[in-house]
Amino acid sequence: MATLNPGARVLVLDDDGEDAEAAAGALLDADFAAVPLSENADGLDVDAFLAHVCRGFDALVCDHVLSGARRFGFTGAELVSRANQRPGRPLPAVLLTSHRGTDQTGSISRWLSGIPAVVDKPDLTDGIVPALDYTVRELRGDFSEERRCFLTPIEVLEVFTTNEVKRARVVVVGWHMQKSVWMPLEPALAATGLKAGELEGRWLEAKVNCNAKRPDDLYYRDITIAPDLPEDWFTS
Structure with missing residues (x-):
């Protein structure tokens, strides 16, 4: 049973009409009031959207790629993340996507810390x-268990800034010491104050959900530059 009260108002934001109807139908079947976006969102940044358009709602369901007639200055992943982490009164928000395992995965991973649940469109x-x-x-x-995070060292192997989604190839020690994964670059740069080139070869620390089954599900919180490791760290 859902932990929202029956009749809770859920804003549905999806530019695909069939997917919007499917989401609304599932919510209605669970005794929620599904309300499609009706206000003009042109020109609103993500904070203004949350303050203006989302007021009066108890939850949000949002597609990742927002296109169509309305012009958004943010992705669904950013909106969902900021809604869930809104100071004072978080707005429970779920991300919908048909882009898991594609190039769009990178634009989602940057915001995963604030996205407890992602629903693939086929499972909507x-x-x-x-x-x-x-x-x-x-x-x-x-x-x-898969979303619980703990502090772990992270080795930055390479940094890539030429693609639309900037990222780094890293080893997250607490997840797997022999496998590298892709980590979103911009949060690391913002947290450490380093430039992209300065990150290569460095060790970081972050809180990571190291029990995640897939590398695409890893998220990173409280990123810092790691203290120097003891010389015998790998052999002790």
């Missing part, structure tokens, strides 16, 4: 209510 009808349920629980501090 059955997945949306459980995802909303879990999101509410995580916002109350009840993290699943």
